[in-house]
Amino acid sequence: MALLLERAGLRTTLLTRGPEQAAELAQSRQNARYLPGVDIPRDLRVHALGAEADDLGRADLVFVAVPSKAIAHAVGEIIHLGVSDRAGVVSLAKGLVPPDGTPPTIALEEAFGGDRVACVGGPAHAREMVESGAGLVAASHSEVLAHGVAEAFQAGGVVCEVSDDPVGVELAGVAKNAAAVAVGATQAQGLNAAGMAAADIFLEVLALAVTTGGQARTFVGRAGTGDLVATALAPSSRNRTAGELLAQGIPAAEIPDRVGQAVEALETVRLLSGAIERAGLEAPVVSALARLIEGTLPLDDWIALVRAKQPEPARFGRRLRGRPGWWARLTAWFREHFGRRGRE
Numbered sequence: 001m002a003l004l005l006e007r008a009g010l011r012t013t014l015l016t017r018g019p020e021q022a023a024e025l026a027q028s029r030q031n032a033r034y035l036p037g038v039d040i041p042r043d044l045r046v047h048a049l050g051a052e053a054d055d056l057g058r059a060d061l062v063f064v065a066v067p068s069k070a071i072a073h074a075v076g077e078i079i080h081l082g083v084s085d086r087a088g089v090v091s092l093a094k095g096l097v098p099p100d101g102t103p104p105t106i107a108l109e110e111a112f113g114g115d116r117v118a119c120v121g122g123p124a125h126a127r128e129m130v131e132s133g134a135g136l137v138a139a140s141h142s143e144v145l146a147h148g149v150a151e152a153f154q155a156g157g158v159v160c161e162v163s164d165d166p167v168g169v170e171l172a173g174v175a176k177n178a179a180a181v182a183v184g185a186t187q188a189q190g191l192n193a194a195g196m197a198a199a200d201i202f203l204e205v206l207a208l209a210v211t212t213g214g215q216a217r218t219f220v221g222r223a224g225t226g227d228l229v230a231t232a233l234a235p236s237s238r239n240r241t242a243g244e245l246l247a248q249g250i251p252a253a254e255i256p257d258r259v260g261q262a263v264e265a266l267e268t269v270r271l272l273s274g275a276i277e278r279a280g281l282e283a284p285v286v287s288a289l290a291r292l293i294e295g296t297l298p299l300d301d302w303i304a305l306v307r308a309k310q311p312e313p314a315r316f317g318r319r320l321r322g323r324p325g326w327w328a329r330l331t332a333w334f335r336e337h338f339g340r341r342g343r344e
Contacts, residue, residue, distance in 0.1 A: 068095030101275030184243020
């Protein structure tokens with residue numbers, strides 16, 4: 001994200017977690033662990049968190065690119081470093097904040113106010129994003145902030161649409177990650193079963209989003225199904241790989257070491273299950289996936305649930321009063337045309 005902002009012509013500082021990491025990036029001008037071969041421009045400054053407090057005080061935008069479990073700590077750092085009261089705070093996290101499974105923007109809004117908070121979602125695998133583009137979604141309750149963030153990324157060479165549904169964008173990203181784990185855990189049993197698992201998870205998380213004012217359109221847009229397709233197809237997808245390892249019997253605690261990176265969805269699914277339960281909603285597939293991750297549900301039982309679960313039947317709407325339904329009109333047409341011919 002810092003590379004894109006620098007390309008957009010914005011004066012950008014990348015703050016690392018510690019001085020050793022900052023020194024390494026500043027010297028090598030590459031992130032050898034996460035983006036090997038991608039050069040860090042000289043104009044992009046790199047400093048350790050806390051070393052450039054004056055810069056944060058002058059910043060117009062602060063992008064919070066931390067795991068969702070670290071959002072509370074990040075809020076404390078932002079306040080401690082004296083970020084301007086006029087600065088926008090943009091979450092890049094794709095997860096939920098413990099212990100209650102709170103969407104990151106809600107946690108940020110409690111600290112900074114709704115008009116100062118935004119988030120970014122959408123299909124945005126890092127290497128592809130910096131090399132050939134992405135389909136981002138900038139969401140905020142503030143129209144000015146949402147457009148400002150979107151315009152910054154567009155100037156950096158990527159497509160970025162605007163949304164007024166930040167919680168929907170975040171929960172769509174959560175649904176995507178959970179669905180990707182489910183796909184990985186299920187695809188060996190067939191693509192149909194994997195598709196069923198992903199669809200059921202999206203429906204269950206959408207029900208949670210609706211209770212907080214989220215929009216269904218967000219879930220079928222780039223932040224939801226668009227991001228899911230990108231994740232499910234990516235050879236390097238951490239979440240899908242985590243699901244595959246679960247299906248092989250690898251305990252969840254060992255998966256991050258196998259993958260070589262943190263797999264946030266392994267924790268997020270548990271938080272998601274709890275949040276749905278507290279909202280008084282039913283989510284048998286998300287709950288089962290949480291138990292599969294924690295090791296209390298055998299893989300065969302998970303597969304059986306996915307294959308056997310029958311969604312609720314459609315609720316057919318009543319006909320408009322005084323107007324015959326479609327079938328009645330069609331029957332009347334046949335009687336008028338063919339009944340007359342039969343009599344002749």
